[in-house]
Amino acid sequence: MTYRAELIGGHLALDLVNTVAWRLDPGRTVDRFTELSNVERWLLAAGVITDGGVVTRRLRDDLVAARDIAYDVLASLAIGDRPARAAIDALHGLVSEVVRSASVEVGPFGWRADDPGGVVRLAVWRLFEDEDLGRLRQCGDDGCGWLFLDRSKNGSRRWCSSADCGNRARARRHYQRARDESTA
Numbered sequence: 001m002t003y004r005a006e007l008i009g010g011h012l013a014l015d016l017v018n019t020v021a022w023r024l025d026p027g028r029t030v031d032r033f034t035e036l037s038n039v040e041r042w043l044l045a046a047g048v049i050t051d052g053g054v055v056t057r058r059l060r061d062d063l064v065a066a067r068d069i070a071y072d073v074l075a076s077l078a079i080g081d082r083p084a085r086a087a088i089d090a091l092h093g094l095v096s097e098v099v100r101s102a103s104v105e106v107g108p109f110g111w112r113a114d115d116p117g118g119v120v121r122l123a124v125w126r127l128f129e130d131e132d133l134g135r136l137r138q139c140g141d142d143g144c145g146w147l148f149l150d151r152s153k154n155g156s157r158r159w160c161s162s163a164d165c166g167n168r169a170r171a172r173r174h175y176q177r178a179r180d181e182s183t184a
Contacts, residue, residue: 003038005045008160010149011131012046012123016063017071018146018160025143033064048116055116062117069094070124071147078138078147095125141165 009015019042022028032038040055072087098121102111113119127133131149139146139160146160159165 003032003035003041005032005042006161007045008148009146010151011127012048012120013070013127014074014147014149015042015046016067016120016124017074018148019067020071020145022143023071023145025145028143031064033060033067036060039063043116048119059115059117063120066094066117066121066124070127074127074133074136074147075138075145077133078136091124091128094121095128098122098125139165 005015006018007015009018019032019038021030021032032042036055036057039060040049040052043049043055044052069087069090073083073091076083076087098113098118099111101118102113102122104110105112111122111125113122135150135155137148137150137157138144139148140158141160144160144165146165148157148160150157
């Protein structure tokens with residue numbers, strides 16, 4: 001089955017983190033970046049590149065490292081915990097490295113990277129700089145682990161995808177109610 005990138009995080013950095021499916025269920029965890037073709041599909045879907053053929057093992061390894069560093073900090077924040085000092089230090093190293101290698105654009109002012117890995121690492125930095133991380137959430141499904149920005153007015157979004165994890169949860173509740181009624 002061909003991998004289709006799911007961009008539901010509300011930010012490029014969160015969509016990167018979400019390239020690991022079922023992160024909280026070790027028996028089902030799937031790293032979508034094990035194949036270079038999947039990395040290319042994700043980069044195209046996310047708008048980081050416009051044509052294929054630029055994905056190398058080195059780029060994949062760079063993206064996986066950025067993904068893992070970002071996840072270590074973001075997952076803690078999403079559930080209201082304080083990230084470990086080592087995770088913060090790794091994030092600092094990631095941001096420092098990308099800023100050193102980025103160029104500055106004047107009109108409009110901003111940092112620019114010339115390579116896809118740099119673009120994604122800058123996105124990780126921008127997530128921390130520009131977004132309200134008080135709106136950062138982890139999917140309510142016990143095994144999912146995907147992260148997203150809850151942009152709903154009342155801050156009540158619970159699922160990475162209502163059609164996926166949300167639907168599974170509703171089906172489980174319905175099955176449980178039906179089962180309870182039949183045994184009563």
